[in-house]
Amino acid sequence: MTAQRDKSRTIPGTTVFDGAESRKGYRINKFAMSFTKPENRAAFTANEETYMESWSLSEKERQFLRDRDYRGLIDECGGNIYMIMKLGTCTGHGLYHVGAQLRGQTFEEFMATRNASGAR
Amino acid sequence: MTAQRDKSRTIPGTTVFDGAESRKGYRINKFAMSFTKPENRAAFTANEETYMESWSLSEKERQFLRDRDYRGLIDECGGNIYMIMKLGTCTGHGLYHVGAQLRGQTFEEFMATRNASGAR
Amino acid sequence: MAKIVGGIGTSHVPSIGKAYDMGQQEEPDWKPVFDTYKPVQKWLADLKPDVAIVVYNDHGSSMFFDKYPTFAIGAADTYPIGDEGWGRRPLPDVPGNPEFSWHLAEELVYNEFDMTVCQELSVEHGFLVPMNLCFPHEPSWPVKTVPIAVNVIQHPLPTAMRCYKLGQAIRQAVEACEDDLRVVTFGTGGMSHQLNGTRFGHLNTKFDNDFLDKIESDPLALTKLTHQEIMEEAGAEAVELIMWLTMRGALDGPVRRVHRNYYAPMTTGMGLIALEENA
């Protein structure tokens, strides 16, 4: 059996979504997964606070959601990028907005680093 | 790889619940699985016909349900014994009632074949 | 280092749970069932395990045929008591050990076992009847658990040999854990029974006793059994017995039998065996 990961060797700027992350992020990811149902997206859009109340989120998670702080949701709360992206239809924020935030850049700064940014 | 089944060699009086059975029984088994929720059991008890309407069952399946014909549900409709047993709280029929039906016996006839039928 | 301190093979007949909940432990036809677990309870109390790895099958409680896994492993903080269609049994929720579960999942997956990892899993009679019979549990369970669910209800099932190899891999994974944990493994289900067709109620006492002999002394012989052979001899639902091989695969070398029992009152051969490795 070849070891597949070397946990002593963290990869700079990288989170590996493993059991520890998945445990930590279970609540927020389940919340985000609920956005695969149109009725839940509609409920969130109608009243964010009420919809958040119906899930057992922590206050920290709720504040990051209010602030559209995706970096907080991912780095601090264990959010999985594929789940967090599902918030996009309601928040209006796509992958590159989230990515720029993760990199600590503006959307335009991030776009300027791409090869053919028309393919977005 | 050792062949695990010899399909040319049917086992007398026995159905092997395999892919073919599971496909055939998907509807009725999903219906029966719904009885793991108390609200669904209550809905069935309140009005069997209305509850059955809310599932896409065939007329044959519905008739077997009305008739408490477990043999029909299992042998003809692909019912899985573990799923069909879930109907029991609502129908009042336990495993040995179903089993006697499958064997073509009365409950008492079946019980008389057991070693220590107090352990039921 | 974590280590396996014992293995238990036991039936998980749901009616035992009902009899227990109704307080029928002393009724003549039930008494032999409940009494035979007493020495095993005592043995377990002395062994003081920290974790029980319980190999069982979900009979349509937390899993359905929409997505039915061959092998699943629980990785939750707590496993709630499931509702199988007749309400929740009055048992306390069962504590998990998610760190240990994820450790096992990692070892097993890297070792080419294709586990489904479950962070939400309610447990049912396949898991609860053995736990109920072997451990005192009021107000709470004395061990943490790792449920391992095996498909024994929708063919194709994993082979008997595959289940044995899973046990061997579990042993390796346990021994690769640096925490000082004492682990018991349960293989549950069976013995002979059939719950469908005109052969409903089929029992094979000879097959069951032979299985009890071999699970102790010659498990490799049992890994050669095909599903066809088990079903023909011991009934369609007797295939559950392949889960005992996972328990046995996790024990190394010759074993010492601590307890054994067999009783077939109704429609299922109820077997029990408790094994320890020779010191």
Place this chain on the structure above:
Amino acid sequence: MAKIVGGIGTSHVPSIGKAYDMGQQEEPDWKPVFDTYKPVQKWLADLKPDVAIVVYNDHGSSMFFDKYPTFAIGAADTYPIGDEGWGRRPLPDVPGNPEFSWHLAEELVYNEFDMTVCQELSVEHGFLVPMNLCFPHEPSWPVKTVPIAVNVIQHPLPTAMRCYKLGQAIRQAVEACEDDLRVVTFGTGGMSHQLNGTRFGHLNTKFDNDFLDKIESDPLALTKLTHQEIMEEAGAEAVELIMWLTMRGALDGPVRRVHRNYYAPMTTGMGLIALEENA
């Protein structure tokens, strides 16, 4: 006898689906993506496959972390278009071939691959973008499909070697099928990309081109890659590439390259390779 007539490795970037639905095929930055699939479409039209086995991953559409399988296989009549959070794409539902799926499931499980069998499964960009790009599909798809979903999002993931062996087992299972079916396999995902952390947007063109070389000529070298190595080099999400090894494992011996392309406009190396066995 069923046989494998070709294999395709391709990225499955979701934005391609959106661009397609918005009719952006001719926009300068998108045109290279859509144009490069045209020769593959033509090749597939000539190959006339009956079935496409599509190895992909579910990114939280039909599966969640409550019960996430390492390997799952679809066995449904129809695979509906899933809703990933932004509504259903305007594509027709995808037809399955459940008899063939169950045949494969049987062979794979008996061959010690611990599949989760899915009779209800909605499909999403991991599956649909490759299908969308490779097949005309109005008013309906020209092939039946067998979705095979691999866990590449929640570690522990299956090893690269395990994915390759799954491909070899799929080939054996296909060849054990008595129906006269022409089968193509898809390995999807990747290439280099990372969608988290400050390294978001990481690309590695050299790694990707080397992978494209080796998937054709030396796949065994790729089976030795650890997840750690892939992630360090090509980004955390580049581990999806292990799914290409399943496609490649299903092809036997030296292969002939029909088409190859690479383009990395935004955050993901978009690779494409089409392979046939030498006659």
